[in-house]
Amino acid sequence: MDHFLYRDGVLHAEDVPVAEIAAAVGTPFYVYSSATLLRHFGLFEEALDGLEHTICFAMKSLSNQAILRLLAQRGAGMDVVSEGEYRRAKAAGVPGERIVFSGVGKTRAEMRTALEGGIRQFNVESEPELRALSEVASAMGAVAPITIRVNPDVDAKTHAKIATGKSENKFGIPIAKAREVYAEAAALPGIEVVGIDVHIGSQLTQLEPFEAAYRKVADLTEALRSDGHDIRRLDLGGGLGIPYTRSNEAPPLPLDYGALIKRTVGHLGCEVEIEPGRLISGNAGLMVSRVIYIKEGEGRNFLILDGAMNDLIRPAMYEAHHDIVPVIEPETGVEQVPFDIVGPVCETGDTFAKGWHMPPVKEGDLVAFRSAGAYGAVMASEYNSRPLIPEVLVQDDQFAVIRPRPTFDEMIARDTIPEWL
Template identity: 75%
Template sequence: MDHFLYRNGVLHAEDVPVPEIAVAVGTPFYLYSTATLLRHYRLFEEGLAGTDHLICYAVKALSNQAILATLAAEGAGMDVVSEGEYRRALAAGVPGERVVFSGVGKTRGEMRVALAGGIRQFNVESEPEMRALDEVARSMGLVAPVAIRVNPDVDARTHEKIATGRKENKFGIPISRAREVYAEAARLKGLKVVGIDVHIGSQLTDLAPFEEAYTKVAELARQLRADGHEISRLDLGGGLGIPYESQSNAPPPLPTDYCAMVRRVVGDLGCEIEIEPGRLIAGNAGIMVAQVVWLKHGEDRDFLILDAGMNDLIRPAMYGAWHEIVPVIEPAPGAELHPFDIVGPVCETGDTFARNRPMPPVAAGDLVAFRSAGAYGAVMASEYNTRPLIPEVLVRGDQFAVIRARPTFDEIIGRDTIPEWL
């Protein structure tokens, strides 16, 4: 469910007409709903109520400080994968003690920053990283809390570019070697083992892979406790998918179903549970709004050319992702549909959002909205073709605010430095 609905024939974000925002900020732009963000976050809180838990929002999904501050006010922790994301979380008012630092390539510099600023735990991904973190922590006179990320070799049954829990993926330590790695971690004076971490991928639409992975983690926890390790925390990652197609015959499981499965599989271990949802909280809380520039008739197809491009929303080009694209002015009932290739202005054939997509009547100047664009949209955008990053706008009730402004061309070009010899 989201809060982007037609009212009197006009798409609204909560109580604000989308065309009103388009006039104020220009197109294209990203538009987020506070009510939808909070609703999705609270579903996880309700699902884990009564258990010792922390929901750490995956910052990589949508990292604007206004979004982080909105969730932090609800008590959310943050899952970060870089120094930049760590600094964003702190700038948004999240205490370091509620921040989990994940990621396969942490540098010693990033470790120092997080240790100095406070950290809930590092999710350690390899033995070299573990040894480096030990050295850095001891050099600072500190002890770093760690959970070791294990790779359970479970097929998440998702897109190959966002699967992270198979043995051929770069993430984590093979679960078959976990006991020896934990034994080494226990000998390192700069580390304190607090738990186990696992994350098998993103946009999962079936609970079975989660359950398979968590069952392996539960068994490992029992083995590690028998070996003398204090396992008090289980970081179960994120990855629960969202319905990109509103009329899907097989919608993903609900957060309540996911949380019930978590309770059943690992609830008897007495561990604090951490989960790291990103897409499910942010995905359907955002849309991208664009304007039709031209309708172009080709040899065997018609093109709908928009002012938004693959640099603004790269998911279709990168993942073959599907987004529902709807007119901002509601079509008349029974309006005849016409197939279009929906494309952007970027000088790449890959700048294609949809092929042969049936659309109701549209004309140059009309606005369209890409639904389910809140996650991995703005954060993956670029200035390719010297196209400015597009604004981000947040709505709450009948109010809206620009939370990232569109840069000017002078600002973009002014970042370049021409050497003296030129």
């Protein structure tokens, strides 16, 4: 459920007409619903009720500081994968003890920054990283709390580019090697083993891969405890999918996911950490764009928008699909017309949908891309020297620009021309 509904014939973001935002900030833009973000976070809290748990929002899905502060005020921690994300979380008011540092390529500088500023734990991905962290922490006279990310060799049954739990993926250490690596960790100075980490992929639409991975983690917990390790946290990652288009089957509910967690690892007495991103932010955002032209092609019509692949790259990168709807509600029973919906970037890949059926639209009309809150603004670029588009946050009948559109002069001024030119 989200809070983007037609009211009096106009698409609203909570109590604000989307067209009103467009008139104020121009198009294209992203708009997020506070109520939807908080509702989705609350679903995970409800799902894990009865278990000691921490919910760390996966910032890679949406990292605007206003969003982070909104969630942090409700008790969310943050899952970060870079120093930039760590600093964003701290700037948004998230304390270090609620920040988990993930990622396969943490640098020594990033390790120092997190140890200085406070960290809940590092999710260590390899033996070289483990040794580097030990050296950094020891030199600082600090102790780094860690989990080790294990790769359970489970097929997440998701897009190949966002699967992370198979043996051929770059993430984690083979689960068969875990006891050996944990033994090394326990012997290293500056390292405190606190738990196990696993994450098998993103946009999962079935629970079976989670269950297979979590049962392996449960077995590993028992084995590591028998080896003398104090395994008290289980970081189970994120990855629960969302419905992107009207034709998608509904993915499992957070309540069912929580029941699976309780069933597979609830008996171990560990604190459970999860790191949802997409399910919290995905359906909480729209990208709104305006029709520039309607072009008649050979056997097809093109709807040319002012939004492009640099603003929303998921369709080009992942062959992803979003529901695309007119901001003005069509009359009941109006005939749907097929369009290829494209942007103005000089790439054939700048195509959002082919043969997408929509009510007749005209130049100047507004359209909205649903489920664009996750991996939209965070993956945007200035390709073709197109400015990054604004982000807007709505709460009830209020809206605020939480990242403005830069001017062309501001974009150009970032370049420096050498004196010899």
